[in-house]
Amino acid sequence: MRAGMIKSKSISAAVLAAVMFAGASTAAAAPGNSGNANGPKLDVEGFTDVDSSSFTIDFDRTYPQGLDVNRTLDVEVTTEDDVIEPEFTDYEVHKDDRSQVTVTHAEDDLDGLTGSITVNGESFDFDYSSEEEPFVLDIFHTNDIHGKIDPLGKISAFINEEAEQADNHLFLDAGDIFSGNAVVDLQDGEPMVDLLNEMNLDAMAIGNHEFDYGQEAFAAREEQAEFDWLSANTEVVDSSIPIAQPQPYEIYDIDGVEVGVFSLTQAPPSTRPSGIEGMEFHDYVETAEQYEYLEEETDILIALTHIGNSADQHLAENVDFFDVIIGGHSHTRLFEEQMVNGTPVVQAGSDSLFVGHFNLEFDGEEVSFNDYYLQETDELTEVNEDVQEMIDSYNEEAEEVLQEVIGETNTGLYRDARYERDTSLGNFWTDAMREQVGADIAITNNGGIRANIEPGEITAADIYTVEPFGNALTEINISGADMIDVIEMGLRDDGGVDLQVSGLEYVYYLNEEGELVDSDVTFDGEAIDEDETYHLVTNNFMAEGGSGYDFSAGEIIYEDAGQITNALFTYADELMDSEGAIDYEDGEGRITIEEAEE
Template structure:
């Protein structure tokens, strides 16, 4: 049930071996050594908690076998399952509490429910919430701790939390808050403090795998970086500048398991593996009771059949071109808003619709963020600027906007860099100075993911 295990030894790193290359496969850290620290970790669960009872049962099993065990989550427990999301995250928090989650780094989607619900979730949670680069200001939301120190039989473990800055959520959700985007500077600010007080230092991040790699290049005092946000499945620790980096993927497909060997209060070896959650036969009955309760409570509402699809509507291919579900979704937006054009971002289309009966559950699963439709009067030039940004933002060079009411074609050079955008309506080019009524999901319409829909806002929310 496990992936391969790879051993990382600080001793061999200091000996100058090229640990950025493939590591040698070896057995697990010997449990008979002086100290063994077990860390179970998750990230980007996105409210997919139906199998969480299994994962919690496995965590219980490890806790029974070993004295020093921590369970950490690298953020984004929220947004992805209407059973959780229509209850503003509380079902996941209650499941975490029953599983005795120790530490959580706040992810960008933890902000999705709004500040009042974030306050409630933080107050309800028994875990320590981290975010060294977060300042909640005067919003009333408690500022996450920058780090936490945990003593395990005389071994001091420091866990520093860093989250995405700015977080990808609707701007209104983080109004009044500030986020430091220089992750290396944030980590460096705590280096002297943590290295003088802790035997083991862990970065629990929600910034993505590429940023974790850069962090490891810039800062070398972490014993391990446990990451999230990019949904990267790392079957074994990846070593960058002597620092192991781990991540489990997403949607609770895997549970991460780390074994740290500690001799003379220093980490000497790190083993890491992924445990496929669906294959587990363990169970925490208290966690499962929480899951069953909320699933049962919401079944009558979410099970309502509201339509039928003969062939299904897939979101596949959306990063290269228009997708069937993207067409359907934006067509509905445009018709509802009586607009000329409609846009929605690919990140707001979270699942496909299978053939057969279509239920409310499937609609909520596709769009779990409670976005509203807004309308903006925009010039053809402004629409073109949005489309150029959508393709090239953050250097992604991929389609990000599904559209109705017009067609657009991205032209690129040989390296995939944006060259131009062709835009037409019914075969005729959009005019730069002509104005068009554009319906858009309010997440991107109000600046989410860096979008700027320049124009006059006609309706902040299209009324029913």
């Protein structure tokens, strides 16, 4: 028997067939039954089963040209239940070795069977009982949950139900699981991680808001997590900080298939500066290119990113070895995949409003992307009772947590005179905003400050009462001249003030009708430099044009640099540590209104 004629189990039947048919010459099909062979018999030296409807025979001599295969072969198939005489439909004599002939019989007439084939007295075993199916991996994905835990019971039930019908699955999150819900924020994210553990999350891209609670909290939540925290472009350059160097990727062995999950984080993350001290964040494309070797080490390679949809598209345009990019950060609702340079890009909105689902099929050579959709959580009715019980418990506990004392004030923090001048609450508020992101200037509109804080203890509930909207910090680079324009936009129609500020002072000069005649805007005690660029932080409501404000002349650095409530909590802690109280005089002279000279 010639070497190589027995089928290797490590080579697929399709590949083997392709090799054997290469360069073959085709003889005319000869219908008939092999049992009627009455021509010259050739001795059989070898046999290879190609698939359930064909096999290759290695004869002891060159196969005679033009000889009908039905006349020279006596073939019998024996199975557990029957004896079959296969009907030949075609045969091919190999050009490179005319002693080899591939015979085709009735299509798939041995499919699902095991037994033996006897050819001219020589028997060979076959097994077509379990032809290999392609590997299918179902992916469920979320992003930018931002502490919104209430829909997670439905999301968990949906994933569990769909996963039961899938052969294999992964549950992935593209980052920003924190910041946006008092229940989660007041416990530094612990409830969120507990719930995702219960939901069997497999991996998460580290988002910018994972740093919001500080480095100690980041380290504690990562240790608490039973899922992988990933980021390839994050580098810890100061080994003394609590945060350990993140894993760039993880490879999961799923039923013998190597599935890689590679991750990127917004660079640099829009969060409080102290949260990312001692760390550097590198370019997305340059980082990804360093991991091109993963294409050889994995069968399926997924990019799980928290860099925003436009950056995901740029990544796909420049890096072509990912089978799919699952994105986050921009809160984009992609109801259909974006196909960019052959790479599908997906994202599932934000705030637990959607869960994404698709599958990847691997046939041993290629990966295909299929059946993508976003499931709206409001449409779901089934609930995972275990997860829901945890949610209900955390919500009940939050009532107690909201009464937690986070500081105290002797002066009280008031907003009452907000339309006439700067106020103690407005000054505390804008100082907190500016300190949180290290900006030059902070401004906020009076309409967003909803209550006073009386002298005495300050509770967490007080913070959420004065800022109930969940507004985010938006950072903008703006010229001094454009900053003056924004300040002048803040004059109300009734001649009152709308902007509380930190880092600058301003004066409105009004005529008798309450109309603006002129203004003075000073920064660091001097007239603001109209040609200089300043780092401004405001709230996202104003940045998006709320109350008629226009920042289009500026350059937005970060649309969402964290929750204002988190900034207030953080600054309250700092003042309690440094001053022992959160005290402000009501009116420091940051804002004044004067009559214009005639």
